[in-house]
Amino acid sequence: MLDLKKNLDIVLDNIEKYAKESNRKKEDITLIAVTKTVDIPVIQEAIKYGITDVGENKPQELVRKYDVIGKKVKWHMIGTLQTNKVKYIIDKVDLIHSLDRISLCEEINKRAKSINKVVDCLVQVNISKEETKHGIKEEEALDFIKSVSENFSNIRIKGLMTMAPYTQDKEDTRIYFRKLKELSLKISDMKLENMYMDYLSMGMSNDYTVAIQEGSNMIRLGTVLFGERNYEEV
Numbered sequence: 544m545l546d547l548k549k550n551l552d553i554v555l556d557n558i559e560k561y562a563k564e565s566n567r568k569k570e571d572i573t574l575i576a577v578t579k580t581v582d583i584p585v586i587q588e589a590i591k592y593g594i595t596d597v598g599e600n601k602p603q604e605l606v607r608k609y610d611v612i613g614k615k616v617k618w619h620m621i622g623t624l625q626t627n628k629v630k631y632i633i634d635k636v637d638l639i640h641s642l643d644r645i646s647l648c649e650e651i652n653k654r655a656k657s658i659n660k661v662v663d664c665l666v667q668v669n670i671s672k673e674e675t676k677h678g679i680k681e682e683e684a685l686d687f688i689k690s691v692s693e694n695f696s697n698i699r700i701k702g703l704m705t706m707a708p709y710t711q712d713k714e715d716t717r718i719y720f721r722k723l724k725e726l727s728l729k730i731s732d733m734k735l736e737n738m739y740m741d742y743l744s745m746g747m748s749n750d751y752t753v754a755i756q757e758g759s760n761m762i763r764l765g766t767v768l769f770g771e772r773n774y775e776e777v
């Protein structure tokens with residue numbers, strides 16, 4: 544049996560504990576409940592317990608749930624975003640975590656402009672250099688962000704996102720989170736227009752405590768809240 548309330552309480556305790564260790568308060572950390580494959584009634588239950596932010600990785604699924612749940616929560620697009628799907632979510636998302644190529648920026652900017660919206664985005668960086676991971680290369684991040692800042696006035700960069708490799712020992716992820724934090728400081732120093740380094744979206748079920756210790760202020764949790772799911776099935 545899924546005990547969502549209990550799972551959430553454990554997570555919230557951990558957030559408070561690890562935030563304190565890095566001289567922050569629990570309110571400084573945004574918890575995104577990753578609700579991919581989770582049914583709407585369960586999401587409604589999570590909202591009842593205080594969840595304010597949800598993350599989806601498939602545009603169709605986000606739209607289907609948004610149509611029922613609406614603006615009660617903030618919607619995060621956390622998955623790889625195909626250019627031809629941007630139009631479905633552009634008016635619904637509060638934050639896109641997966642900005643990683645200029646062609647995607649062009650489409651987001653165009654669609655955002657057409658509805659008079661400035662869309663908040665995070666740049667996804669492939670810090671671990673794994674072939675299977677999306678995101679721009681660390682060494683290309685500065686040029687990419689400069690280009691976005693200069694060319695796309697309907698995109699507002701709000702920070703960086705990364706996924707650490709899945710490891711048995713979560714200590715092994717620390718180096719990647721530390722690198723993303725360092726990169727964000729470097730980018731922040733450039734003081735570009737339309738660019739803020741407010742958010743570091745890093746940390747998933749397996750490694751969020753380490754991520755918070757290393758400066759994450761936005762964690763994306765699925766499994767520890769909703770239990771094991773077969774993400775491939777849906």
Ligand SMILES: *Cc1c(COP(=O)(O)O)cnc(C)c1O
Nearest residue numbers: 577600621747748763764765766
């Ligand atoms: C699925 C997913 C998560 C959540 O993963 P869990 O290990 O279940 O916490 C976080 N971020 C992204 C981009 C995801 O696709």
